[in-house]
Amino acid sequence: MTDSAPVATSPEKLSWYRRLYLRVEALSSTKHALAAMLLVSVVDGSVFPIPPFALLVPMVLAQPRKWLQYALMGTVASLVGGFIGYYLGDLLRQGAVSFLHIDLNMRIQRFGIDASLGELLGQNFWALALLCSVLPTPFKVVAIGSGMVGVPLDRFFLAAVLGRSVRFFLVSGVMRFFGPTARKWLRV
Numbered sequence: 001m002t003d004s005a006p007v008a009t010s011p012e013k014l015s016w017y018r019r020l021y022l023r024v025e026a027l028s029s030t031k032h033a034l035a036a037m038l039l040v041s042v043v044d045g046s047v048f049p050i051p052p053f054a055l056l057v058p059m060v061l062a063q064p065r066k067w068l069q070y071a072l073m074g075t076v077a078s079l080v081g082g083f084i085g086y087y088l089g090d091l092l093r094q095g096a097v098s099f100l101h102i103d104l105n106m107r108i109q110r111f112g113i114d115a116s117l118g119e120l121l122g123q124n125f126w127a128l129a130l131l132c133s134v135l136p137t138p139f140k141v142v143a144i145g146s147g148m149v150g151v152p153l154d155r156f157f158l159a160a161v162l163g164r165s166v167r168f169f170l171v172s173g174v175m176r177f178f179g180p181t182a183r184k185w186l187r188v
Contacts (some may be wrong), residue, residue: 017049024050028058037070038077045081045143046088051136052078053171057183060175067176068169075168082143082160089147096148129156133163 014022027036037055044052052074060067129151132142142163146156174182 021050021054025054025058028055029062033059034070034073037074041074041077042081042084045078045083045085045139047085047140049138051138056168056172057175060172061180061183064176064179067172071168071172074172075164078139078164078168079157079160082139082156082164085140085143086147086153086156089144090150091147092144093148093150127159130159130163133160134166139164 024036024040027033030036033055037052037059040048040050040055041052044050056070056074059070129142129146133139143156143160146159151159174185178185
């Protein structure tokens with residue numbers, strides 16, 4: 001018979017990522033929890049390795065009646081961060097295109113495809129951006145990647161609004177209605 005109880009690990013043996021995650025999660029019990037979640041949500045779209053759900057989950061568990069407020073504010077902050085990430089990706093794309101002399105107007109005419117490289121990346125990546133905004137994929141990858149491949153801003157915005165809304169409201173709602181037992185179901 002296996003024991004499913006977690007084994008305590010000394011702080012020195014935890015990875016830097018896990019220590020950072022635990023520090024961010026600990027902010028959820030402070031008076032600055034909401035501000036910290038908003039800041040983490042914004043920065044999550046560009047460079048921060050910890051998702052805002054590390055704060056959202058304990059906050060909703062502590063104050064279940066505020067689940068809608070937390071989900072809405074987290075979504076809006078995450079979208080702001082997504083735009084920052086998108087524009088970082090766009091700057092990277094512009095630099096790479098000019099430095100490496102990449103022609104995004106190059107036509108690809110193989111395997112029944114007749115489109116430019118830029119069209120193929122921009123038209124198809126938004127569906128991936130939508131999917132990855134909902135799934136537990138780092139949002140910064142989606143945002144920066146969308147900017148790098150030239151997804152039109154309106155398509156990125158639509159994918160981000162839909163995906164981040166679903167993710168924040170789903171996580172927050174599950175925590176609200178199923179309580180601490182739901183934390184086992186969600187990997188946040």
